[in-house]
Amino acid sequence: MVNNEGKDNKLEKMRHSAAHVMAEAVQSVFPEARFGIGPAIENGFYYDFELPRSLTPDDLPVIEAKMAEIIAADKPFINEEVSKEEASKLFAAQPYKLELIDEIPDEKVGLYRQGSFVDLCRGPHVSSTGEIKTFKLVSIAGAYWRGSENNPMLQRIYGLLFLSDKEMDDYLELQEELKKRDHRKIGKDLDLFVFSDLVGKGLPLFTEKGSIIRRELEQFVVDEETKRGYKHVYTPDLANIALYKTSGHYPYYKDSMYPVMKVEEEELMLRPMTCPHHFELYSSKPRSYRELPFRIAELAKQFRYEKSGELTGLMRVRSFCLADSHIICQPDQAIDEINSVLDLIEYVASVLGLKAGDNYHYRLSLGDRKDEVKYYHDDAAWDFAEEVLRTVLVQRKASYFEAEKEAAFYGPKIDIQMRNFAGKEDTAFTVQYDFVMPKRFGLTYIDKDQTEKEPIVIHRSSIGAIERTMAFLIEHYAGALPVWLAPVQVMVIPVADRHLEYARKLGVELTGEGVRAKVDDRSERMNLKIRQAQLEKVPFMLVVGDKEEAEGTVSVRLRSGEQLSSQPFERFKDTVQITIASKSKD
RNA sequence: GCCAGCGUAGCUCAGUGGUAGAGCAGCGGUUUCGUAAACCGCCGGUCAAGAGUUCGAGUCUCUUCGCUGGCUCCA
Numbered sequence: 001m002v003n004n005e006g007k008d009n010k011l012e013k014m015r016h017s018a019a020h021v022m023a024e025a026v027q028s029v030f031p032e033a034r035f036g037i038g039p040a041i042e043n044g045f046y047y048d049f050e051l052p053r054s055l056t057p058d059d060l061p062v063i064e065a066k067m068a069e070i071i072a073a074d075k076p077f078i079n080e081e082v083s084k085e086e087a088s089k090l091f092a093a094q095p096y097k098l099e100l101i102d103e104i105p106d107e108k109v110g111l112y113r114q115g116s117f118v119d120l121c122r123g124p125h126v127s128s129t130g131e132i133k134t135f136k137l138v139s140i141a142g143a144y145w146r147g148s149e150n151n152p153m154l155q156r157i158y159g160l161l162f163l164s165d166k167e168m169d170d171y172l173e174l175q176e177e178l179k180k181r182d183h184r185k186i187g188k189d190l191d192l193f194v195f196s197d198l199v200g201k202g203l204p205l206f207t208e209k210g211s212i213i214r215r216e217l218e219q220f221v222v223d224e225e226t227k228r229g230y231k232h233v234y235t236p237d238l239a240n241i242a243l244y245k246t247s248g249h250y251p252y253y254k255d256s257m258y259p260v261m262k263v264e265e266e267e268l269m270l271r272p273m274t275c276p277h278h279f280e281l282y283s284s285k286p287r288s289y290r291e292l293p294f295r296i297a298e299l300a301k302q303f304r305y306e307k308s309g310e311l312t313g314l315m316r317v318r319s320f321c322l323a324d325s326h327i328i329c330q331p332d333q334a335i336d337e338i339n340s341v342l343d344l345i346e347y348v349a350s351v352l353g354l355k356a357g358d359n360y361h362y363r364l365s366l367g368d369r370k371d372e373v374k375y376y377h378d379d380a381a382w383d384f385a386e387e388v389l390r391t392v393l394v395q396r397k398a399s400y401f402e403a404e405k406e407a408a409f410y411g412p413k414i415d416i417q418m419r420n421f422a423g424k425e426d427t428a429f430t431v432q433y434d435f436v437m438p439k440r441f442g443l444t445y446i447d448k449d450q451t452e453k454e455p456i457v458i459h460r461s462s463i464g465a466i467e468r469t470m471a472f473l474i475e476h477y478a479g480a481l482p483v484w485l486a487p488v489q490v491m492v493i494p495v496a497d498r499h500l501e502y503a504r505k506l507g508v509e510l511t512g513e514g515v516r517a518k519v520d521d522r523s524e525r526m527n528l529k530i531r532q533a534q535l536e537k538v539p540f541m542l543v544v545g546d547k548e549e550a551e552g553t554v555s556v557r558l559r560s561g562e563q564l565s566s567q568p569f570e571r572f573k574d575t576v577q578i579t580i581a582s583k584s585k586d
Numbered sequence: 587g588c589c590a591g592c593g594u595a596g597c598u599c600a601g602u603g604g605u606a607g608a609g610c611a612g613c614g615g616u617u618u619c620g621u622a623a624a625c626c627g628c629c630g631g632u633c634a635a636g637a638g639u640u641c642g643a644g645u646c647u648c649u650u651c652g653c654u655g656g657c658u659c660c661a
Contacts (some may be wrong), residue, residue, distance in 0.1 A: 012587060142590065149588075415661095426660080527623070
């Protein structure tokens with residue numbers, strides 16, 4: 001551990017130093033450049049610049065060459081401490097640096113100098129530029145100054161940096177490999193979903209195959225939730241705007257909602273969330289404490305306006321289906337309920353073949369007391385709710401990290417985060433503590449003592465948004481989904497046309513038992529059929545010829561390429577049914 | 587939405603100002619074959635859309651649309 005940290009620190013220093021070297025190189029190409037910040041990041045570094053013109057990819061080799069010169073010159077990094085006044089004079093032509101100096105609370109600020117280039121920086125750095133190892137500038141991107149849309153957009157150059165050429169090559173090779181798992185590519189190759197410009201961006205169309213996967217996931221989660229005491233309902237995808245004004249969503253959420261539709265005297269909206277619909281179901285009649293926890297669930301289609309640049313395949317869409325639920329309960333039931341939700345989520349994840357730590361991790365998403373625009377103001381309620389969630393995580397001995405400014409406007413949440421093929425993190429599943437809605441909707445229950453009381457609400461998704469979860473699964477399995485999810489589970493491949501009759505008989509029997517089997521009856525060679533079934537990631541290929549037909553057996557080939565010995569068809573049929581029914585990970 | 591890049595047949599891609607191409611897929615035929623691509627032929631394109639420059643534009647310029655990466659945002 002200690003060794004690794006040492007190595008990471010060295011690498012981090014090197015990456016940070018490379019950012020300075022890049023800044024110097026950029027300054028030599030653009031003397032009028034203004035500098036933002038340039039930190040080390042995972043796998044490399046970046047630096048933000050304001051430049052007289054837009055960079056193009058052709059600029060990168062030029063800057064790289066300059067950097068190589070600076071590294072070859074082996075200039076020492078010299079640290080000094082100066083007063084803020086002095087620093088302000090030094091950076092008089094650098095408005096972004098001045099802004100940073102202004103915000104440093106200390107009297108003195110740190111400078112790092114290599115050759116004639118000086119940067120405001122607290123360090124640390126490697127001792128001289130010559131220590132910087134294998135690097136590569138990879139991309140140019142716009143980035144708002146200090147990450148705010150209201151600020152000017154600077155130009156960011158991203159670089160990779162590793163300790164050796166080999167590590168760089170390994171990294172690049174791994175990226176190439178990972179790219180093959182991209183659900184957008186696999187979705188196209190395996191014909192799972194498509195997009196149409198006419199239908200609109202961010203609005204996926206599921207093909208028959210994609211729909212099979214989706215339906216399996218949906219059936220699984222509805223069955224599982226029903227077993228666990230959830231009441232599954234249907235509510236409409238549209239609602240009167242008044243509903244969202246009542247819920248309080250409207251001011252917080254209107255930027256994510258589509259414009260209203262005027263219909264006769266009503267103003268309707270596509271719903272961005274389901275909670276208010278569920279609350280209306282709850283409050284449609286008086287409720288007793290005996291009915292709590294009241295777990296109302298729905299596979300709910302939701303519509304959110306995502307800026308066009310934010311859309312990504314199935315990961316981020318404008319219309320998605322959330323396995324949503326709202327648990328209305330007494331405050332003292334919250335901890336138990338949240339625990340059961342996490343039990344459910346972990347169960348769902350395990351059935352999907354996902355492991356905590358490896359494939360997902362917990363994030364305790366907190367609010368920001370100061371931000372009253374984004375978060376409902378009630379410090380005591382936030383403190384209480386955050387403590388409840390933290391308690392549950394600690395009780396469960398879950399490993400988690402805390403993140404500021406990630407909460408919902410109505411309360412903190414536990415998010416289950418997953419990474420996509422490119423390493424980008426997204427929320428897969430979520431549990432949210434809500435202390436706002438019950439009041440807004442006047443939700444009540446009659447307690448044992450015959451008085452009316454206010455419940456709390458837990459918002460949660462179990463299997464998440466189906467679209468996003470499918471995207472994660474496709475990437476996790478690189479398209480070779482577990483048998484129960486595979487659109488085609490068995491492909492029967494006759495060796496020659498004379499075996500078609502036998503092949504079809506097997507196909508009919510399997511289909512009759514609920515197995516998704518197909519017979520490849522095209523007038524093609526067996527080899528081609530095997531290749532194509534293999535590329536389609538069909539879990540079982542049954543090759544049948546003279547021998548199998550005579551014996552009533554099948555020759556089973558797995559998509560791994562492994563070939564099982566010939567076995568009686570009946571036995572295969574049983575195995576396949578058990579595999580499917582048990583939702584085996586394969 | 588913003589910054590940058592990209593957009594050629596269903597898919598993967600060639601084509602750098604001078605008559606739009608290949609492989610795969612599809613369709614028609616021949617072949618009936620034992621575990622990852624048989625053979626022959628045919629079809630298929632307003633080169634994303636629109637405007638401009640030019641004798642001539644897939645290629646250069648502008649606008650729009652879409653996609654990709656990043657920023658912002660997020661299930």
